[in-house]
Amino acid sequence: MVLMIQGTASNVGKSIISTALCRYFTKKGLDVVPFKAQNISLNSVVSKEEGEMAVAQYVQAVACNKKPSVLMNPILLKPDVEGVQLVVNGKPIKNVESKKYMYSDKEWILDQALKALYKLLEKHELVIIEGSGSAAEINIKDISNMAIAKAVNAPVILISNIEMGGAFAQIAGAMVLFGKFEKSIVKGFIFNKFRGDKSVLGDSPKKFGERFNLKYFGTVEYFKHYLPEEDLFFEKEGIGDLKVDILKLPHISNSFEFEPLFLNTNAKFVENIREDVDLVIIPGTKSTIFDLEWVKQRKDQINGALLNGAFLLGICGGYQMLGKKIVYNGKCYEGLGYLNLKTIFLETKILRNIVAKEMLFNTDVEGFEIHHGRTISHESPFLLYDNGKLDGAIKGRIFGGYTHNLFKNKEFLKKFLNYIRKNRGYNTKDLSLFTLEEEIDRVSDYIIGQIDIKEIENVIGL
Known part of the structure; x- marks a missing residue:
């Protein structure tokens, strides 16, 4: 069975x-997996094969109780x-010009995507398949x-954002x-x-659907969530008093890993650093x-x-920047020049999941690495991997390393934030996680409660 x-x-x-x-379907006892043929994203993770994949399908794999592949x-x-x-099947193949890729022959890429789908x-x-962008872009050769x-003769459900207006017209335009x-x-x-009040829609969606022989499966009200996003959203501010400024780099990557900070600190993505900031983070970058x-x-x-006593953390590309030479x-x-490091970029890309002990508080952590650079450090290490490899550097209030997703480790996060809080004159506190x-x-x-899931089951053939 399949649904797109x-x-x-x-x-x-x-x-x-x-x-x-x-x-939902996993909880019903079905063997479910997600699939998205092509994703455009700088938010990526490392799969079970130690290949690179978008964070959205990672989250969907977890929703299916499957290891991300x-x-x-x-x-x-x-x-x-x-x-x-x-990146094809988790490995970087080549760099191409954006326009050349958009309009070039994509038969081989489509073939790779379909081979993966057939295996699933x-x-x-x-298989729950997610499309990409707009389904009706006639100027782009579609492989998504x-x-x-x-x-695969998949039944399709269209999603339209009614918040922005024009939702009916978008559905109608796509069908045309x-x-x-x-x-x-x-x-x-x-x-x-x-x-707002969904009752104002009345039976208009149902009548509209009948014009195109479409079922109206429901309207989902806007709500806030904390799932990692594949797209980058910067207009947000965290909850708390500890001020954390995450530099909004032009090519920032893996911004999703800071979500625990937004739940526990006054975190912001910034272009200019606040004068009274407590922690500055230089994140990863493409x-x-x-x-x-x-x-x-x-x-x-x-x-x-x-000079005002703030802390400085660099992650991946941000860690490389903290050094003397690249x-x-x-x-x-x-x-x-904040740390005694030298980074050399090589063609081979490192992709791996890691288990380590961080050296600030001696807690066990998990994360992943995605990078081309190889860094030689003459500072005290930040992390000791379970294979004996050292990563990162610590020098006073300045530290960094290649490991992504450190903040998902609760014990480390609690000690890390309270260490900064104590040094900056705040009281220690428990985490909201x-x-x-x-x-x-x-x-x-929340979502299943607002859609006609029984009709969707009928569409699938359950």
């Missing part, structure tokens, strides 16, 4: 609704200043939406642009992110050299924060 969730635009809620369906997201595009890095269909009862749906067979496999639609120049323009702000494409660049499993359950229950 497509959207009338980007950011309409395809990922979160797919996640909710993954959890590159089969669930065989094509990943990571844009940077030089174009797009093409052979092994599992139900109807090309996939038609290949679809071909005859494509129209036949679209079974219905869901309005998402509604604000374009270290380009973003290094951007950070250098704010070095006086970083120096001022350090060698990229044979050219040597001056780093920020939830597990990914708990948030998936909350989100799924």
Whole structure:
């Protein structure tokens, strides 16, 4: 069995609704897996095969009680200043120009995606497929939406963001642009992110659907959630008194890993550092050299924060920037010089899940690495991996390392934040945290409670 969730635009809620369906059908006892042929995202994780995949399919895999696999997201595009890095089956293949990729021959890429999908269909009862962007973009050769749906004859549900207005017109426009067979496999639609009283819609959605032979599966009211997002959203501010400034790098990556900070501190993504900041974070980036120049323009702000007693943390590309030298494409660049490090970029990309002991408080942590650089450190190490490898550096109130997702480790996070709080004159406090499993359950229950899930079961053939 198979079901595909497509959207009338980007950011309409395809990922979160797919996640909710993954959890619901898994709880019903079905063997469910997620799939998205192609994802464009700088928020990625390391799969069970130690390949790279988008965070959205990682979350959906967890919702299905499955270990994340590159089969669930065989094509990943990571844009940077030089174009797009093409990741196929978890491994970087090449860098291509954005325009060339958009309009070039994609038969091989589609073939790779379909091979992965067929493997999942052979092994599992139900595959929940997520589309990409808008399903009806006629100027782009489609390998993510109807090309996939038609290949496996998947019934399609369209998602439209009613918060922005024009939701009815988006559904109607998509149906006009679809071909005859494509129209036949679209079974219905869901309005998402509604604000206000849903009763004002009356029976308009149902009558509208009848014009296009579509079922109206319901309207999901807007709600706040804390699941990792594949897209980057910066207009948010954390809850708390400890001020944490995360530099909003032009090519920031893996921004989802800071969600625990937004729950426990006054965290913000910033372009300019607050004068009374307590912790400055230079996050990961897809374009270290380009973003290094951007950070250098704010070095006086970083120096001022350090003089005022703030802490400084660099993660992955941010860690590389903290050093003295970075060698990229044979050219040597001056780093920020806060740590005695030298980084050399190599063609081979390191992708691995890690288990380690961090050296600040001696707690056990888990995370992952995704990077091209190899760093030589002459500072005290930040992490000791279970294989004996050392990572990162500590020098007073400045530290960093390659390991992503450190803040999901509750014991480390509590000691880390309270260590900074104590040094900065705040009282220590307990954490406000939830597990990914708990948030998936909350989100799924909320969404399933607002849609006609029995009709969707009929569409699948249950």
